[in-house]
Amino acid sequence: MNNTQRGMRLHIGVFGRRNVGKSSIINSLTGQELSIVSDIAGTTTDVVQKSMEMLPLGPVLFLDTAGIDDEGALGEKRIEKTKQAYERTDLALIVCDYNGFGNFEKELFEEFAKRKIPSVVVINKNDIKNIQPEKLEEIRNYTANVISVSANDQASINELKKKIIDSVPQEYLDNPQIVSDFLNEGDICLLVTPIDKEAPRGRLILPQVQTIRDVLDKNAICLVVKETELNKSFDILKIRPKLVVTDSQAFKTVSEIVPHDVLLTSFSIAFARLKGDLKSFAQGANAIDSLQNGDRILISESCTHHQIEDDIARVKIPNLLRKYTQKELIFEYSRGHDFPENLSDYKLIIHCGACMTNRREVLSRIMKAYDSGVPITNYGITIAKCLGILDRALKPFSINEKRTS
Ligand code: SF4
Numbered sequence: 001m002n003n004t005q006r007g008m009r010l011h012i013g014v015f016g017r018r019n020v021g022k023s024s025i026i027n028s029l030t031g032q033e034l035s036i037v038s039d040i041a042g043t044t045t046d047v048v049q050k051s052m053e054m055l056p057l058g059p060v061l062f063l064d065t066a067g068i069d070d071e072g073a074l075g076e077k078r079i080e081k082t083k084q085a086y087e088r089t090d091l092a093l094i095v096c097d098y099n100g101f102g103n104f105e106k107e108l109f110e111e112f113a114k115r116k117i118p119s120v121v122v123i124n125k126n127d128i129k130n131i132q133p134e135k136l137e138e139i140r141n142y143t144a145n146v147i148s149v150s151a152n153d154q155a156s157i158n159e160l161k162k163k164i165i166d167s168v169p170q171e172y173l174d175n176p177q178i179v180s181d182f183l184n185e186g187d188i189c190l191l192v193t194p195i196d197k198e199a200p201r202g203r204l205i206l207p208q209v210q211t212i213r214d215v216l217d218k219n220a221i222c223l224v225v226k227e228t229e230l231n232k233s234f235d236i237l238k239i240r241p242k243l244v245v246t247d248s249q250a251f252k253t254v255s256e257i258v259p260h261d262v263l264l265t266s267f268s269i270a271f272a273r274l275k276g277d278l279k280s281f282a283q284g285a286n287a288i289d290s291l292q293n294g295d296r297i298l299i300s301e302s303c304t305h306h307q308i309e310d311d312i313a314r315v316k317i318p319n320l321l322r323k324y325t326q327k328e329l330i331f332e333y334s335r336g337h338d339f340p341e342n343l344s345d346y347k348l349i350i351h352c353g354a355c356m357t358n359r360r361e362v363l364s365r366i367m368k369a370y371d372s373g374v375p376i377t378n379y380g381i382t383i384a385k386c387l388g389i390l391d392r393a394l395k396p397f398s399i400n401e402k403r404t405s
Pocket residue numbers: 301302303304305352353354355356357
């Protein structure tokens with residue numbers, strides 16, 4: 001994901017006075033060390049830009065700015081560069097410490113408010129000293145979007161991530177591409193949609209319709225077949241499809257038919273990226289290998305659709321998992337906007353494709369799962385793993401990473 005084009009990344013500007021711990025906050029948010037340009041006179045005045053992946057939000061670009069209270073001739077130049085960074089900031093973190101808001105922070109806050117750029121006030125270093133209540137009150141007079149953290153305490157950094165997710169402009173949460181970033185104009189994309197008991201009468205389901213539109217918007221060629229016609233389709237097509245996207249339930253049959261030089265994934269995995277975070281879900285699936293007898297698994301469905309006899313959540317996924325793990329597992333369910341407060345009893349959460357909800361809600365659930373130390377994955381990834389084809393199903397996404405470099 002680090003190769004996502006810069007313009008498409010959320011730009012998080014980190015502002016504040018010198019020595020309030022701006023770089024430490026960035027390091028803790030990303031779990032990586034930034035190559036910091038020091039404040040020593042004679043070094044560059046440029047804002048340090050670093051493309052990073054901030055789980056579970058995905059690719060972001062941090063703008064690590066010089067102290068807004070910098071001094072001297074070089075300091076003035078740095079402040080000038082910092083002010084230029086306002087122009088490319090999508091979300092501002094205004095970092096201060098237990099000393100609270102002064103004129104510098106107030107000016108920063110007002111600047112971003114004027115520009116209608118969302119900002120979060122981050123009071124750092126609460127491991128050294130807590131801010132006095134009257135100073136906190138003064139900040140709260142400006143904004144309720146304030147959080148007290150220590151860059152050394154991951155629990156508080158996770159709270160900050162939640163605030164960031166809540167504050168991110170909506171357009172950065174909605175990645176409009178489902179699979180079209182793997183396609184060029186004129187490429188063939190073949191969609192496999194079984195028409196079984198779960199299929200609604202007389203229409204395709206939303207993820208299928210949205211994927212068709214996504215392919216057409218790329219001026220690629222979209223073909224739709226049932227899995228029973230897939231073999232014949234390969235026989236009659238003069239040009240091989242670039243990509244096959246299948247319903248997860250037909251994954252096994254489809255993976256046996258589609259030649260290995262054709263990219264293959266599922267609607268559910270494509271939606272894991274669109275509506276959640278593919279990397280977090282892929283990591284979460286590793287927990288399947290350590291499940292034990294009696295472990296409880298939460299299956300989370302984002303809508304309250306009518307359940308059928310052969311339901312994917314109640315029958316197909318539990319059966320696949322029991323067969324793969326050879327363990328007696330206990331399955332529990334949450335539906336719609338309900339999601340349990342206490343997740344600590346679960347060994348794994350499996351989320352649906354979330355076609356009826358937005359990415360913000362799924363990202364919040366991923367953060368909740370992180371907080372509770374419970375791995376989280378999704379339907380398509382679980383099915384692909386149990387069928388032994390997860391690497392293949394994730395391959396288009398790593399190919400995409402190379403292509404966008
Ligand atoms: S929101 Fe989830 S459970 Fe409902 S139809 Fe979409 S993928 Fe299925």
